[in-house]
Amino acid sequence: MARITAGVACSHIPALGAAIDNGKTHEDYWKPAFAGFDWTRAWEAAQKPDVIVLVYNDHASAFDMNIIPTFAIGCADEYAIADEGWGPRPVPAVKGHADLAWHLAQCLILDEFDMTIFNQMEVDHGLTVPLSMMFGQPKAWPCKVVPLSVNVVTYPPPTANRCWLLGEAIARAVESFPEDLNVQIWGTGGMSHQLQGPRAGLINTPWDTAFLDDLTANPERLRHIQHIELLRETGSEGIELVMWMIMRGALGPSIKELHRHYHVPASNTALGHIVLEKIA
Ligand code: DHB
Ligand code: FE
Numbered sequence: 001m002a003r004i005t006a007g008v009a010c011s012h013i014p015a016l017g018a019a020i021d022n023g024k025t026h027e028d029y030w031k032p033a034f035a036g037f038d039w040t041r042a043w044e045a046a047q048k049p050d051v052i053v054l055v056y057n058d059h060a061s062a063f064d065m066n067i068i069p070t071f072a073i074g075c076a077d078e079y080a081i082a083d084e085g086w087g088p089r090p091v092p093a094v095k096g097h098a099d100l101a102w103h104l105a106q107c108l109i110l111d112e113f114d115m116t117i118f119n120q121m122e123v124d125h126g127l128t129v130p131l132s133m134m135f136g137q138p139k140a141w142p143c144k145v146v147p148l149s150v151n152v153v154t155y156p157p158p159t160a161n162r163c164w165l166l167g168e169a170i171a172r173a174v175e176s177f178p179e180d181l182n183v184q185i186w187g188t189g190g191m192s193h194q195l196q197g198p199r200a201g202l203i204n205t206p207w208d209t210a211f212l213d214d215l216t217a218n219p220e221r222l223r224h225i226q227h228i229e230l231l232r233e234t235g236s237e238g239i240e241l242v243m244w245m246i247m248r249g250a251l252g253p254s255i256k257e258l259h260r261h262y263h264v265p266a267s268n269t270a271l272g273h274i275v276l277e278k279i280a
Contacts, residue, residue: 001178001179003183003280005047005184006277007278008130008187010037011272016133036271040275048182053148055186057152058149063149071113072115073105079093094147095141100183157227160222160224161245185251188243191270191271200268202234230242251278
């Protein structure tokens with residue numbers, strides 16, 4: 001049977017991808033931001049996941065105001081890299097796992113989550129930067145990816161609790177897939193950041209730290225955080241953190257925090273990263 005073994009969360013700051021692509025990770029500004037991923041790169045190399053259910057948001061690269069799916073799942077064999085204005089990032093195409101993805105889509109919809117299904121989609125920094133942080137610069141990504149996109153760009157995004165419940169449903173669906181697969185679930189985006197308006201540059205380290213602590217200590221509190229608190233405390237783009245709740249909901253009650261990294265500043269954003277192991 002397929003099983004979810006671990007959850008990983010990390011910010012998907014595009015400047016991190018640009019630092020990798022342009023050979024700048026050794027520079028004084030970037031070094032401490034990347035150092036916190038050394039542990040995870042070694043851990044991922046040992047874990048060798050077969051598939052990642054990668055929860056991310058599209059930033060008007062593939063979806064725009066013409067189509068705004070709250071939750072969408074990719075069922076394709078391959079996803080091209082989006083051109084976000086400076087050309088597509090020089091990273092390998094992302095390989096899908098169509099059989100698992102169609103199984104997830106079927107289970108989730110029958111479990112009363114109205115997923116949009118996409119079979120062709122270009123993926124942007126929301127998905128590619130976390131892959132680069134965890135796997136570096138390989139010729140091909142070492143595992144398959146099921147992209148699961150969440151609308152956090154146009155109001156209203158789904159609630160934290162709805163995301164948690166979707167995570168629980170994803171776990172049920174993965175566990176009913178007959179192939180023996182080591183599956184990880186990743187949540188991306190966050191932590192506190194606001195990229196526009198008078199509060200641009202907002203970062204809230206105490207709030208972020210309490211959120212990281214409570215992923216293990218009190219996830220029940222996080223389920224019930226309202227949008228107004230996310231907007232007030234973490235800025236307009238901090239709302240991306242609802243995607244971490246899908247990851248956390250999928251892991252179930254028993255988890256162990258294996259690794260954490262928090263670094264400010266990284267571009268305009270508080271860079272957060274955590275690795276949680278599911279205890280069977
Ligand atoms: C930045 C962060 C994001 O999450 C994003 O999608 C775009 C930009 C930033 O910090 O620059
Ligand atoms: Fe973002």
